Amino acid sequence: MKASVVNQLKTVALLGGLTALLVVVGGALAPAQLWLFGAIAVVINLVSYFFSDRIVLTMNRARPIGPGDDPALERMVAELAGKAGIPVPRIYVIHDAAPNAFATGRNPKKGVVAVTTGIRQLLTERELRGVIAHELAHIRNRDILVASVAAMIASVVSFVATAIQWGALLGSGRDDRDNPGGVVGALALAIVAPIAATVIQLAISRSREYLADATGARIAGDPLALASALAKLERGNARIPLHTLGDSPATASLFICAPLSGGSVASWFSTHPPIAERIRRLQAMATELPVRRAA
Helix, strand or coil: CEEEEEEEEHHHHHHHHHHHHHHHHHHHHHHHHHHHHHHHHHHHHHHHHHHHHHHHHHCCEEEEECCCCHHHHCCCCCCCHHHCCCCCEEEEEEEECCCEEEEECCCCHHHHHEEEHHHHHHCCCEEEEEEHHHHHHHCCCCCHHHHHHHHHHHHHHHHHHHHHHHHHHHHHHHHCCCCCHHHHHHHHHHHHHHHHHHHHHHHHHHHHHHHHHHHHHHHHCCCCHHHHHHHHHHHHHHHHCHHHHCCCCHHHEEEECCCCCCCHHHEEEEEECCHHHHHHHHHHHHHHCCCCCCC
């Protein structure tokens, strides 16, 4: 009950923060139409709640697998879902060489697990079990709605910010003399708004990853398998960028491993905790849980 209440409070806070940001950014784009962007924000929240899973899957070009298309993966997901005590989620595949996975869905009954073709090629069966268990943990912990809604609203914020940027640039020749600060202010807002959206996502995303690691390790009974998978995924995503993410960068927080490359400054705004720290915590768990031996 406590976890459920905390997640509900996080959802309210997250939606409130991102909604306010959307209204502010929209108001900057068209000050006289502030009420319109308020209405749009309400509609987006409703659409996000009921359809964010479908939208996120479409944004990442994920396709459902039919019964018997991948028997090994289907058995693995069904077995681990039983251990997690949740309905068996639908399985989607993203045809991308980058190794990654994510979960989405409004609640456990609507749960979805999506994996890339790259992750199937990179990981052993034992490591893949650890990843699937991690994603099922997100479904069990009921935090996927928060992340999916955040991704959708953040995408809209980024889109509106881009519109502001282009509007300021294209209209600068006409407005510079009368209001030189207007263009600068619009461009500054266009830059700051996506960063602010990312920071709001970051505020809860890191804690949910740590929790999913711990819960997933217990579901699979094998913390070291997930630790090994995370190490491989970090190296794999450094080598191969996730192509679908170019269309929807705000969905990066949904994936088990940050699909965006970046150095020191970029890592400050990563919605994922450091892989090294996640591995350290999983290795510490391994001393407390019996490790499942590979068949």
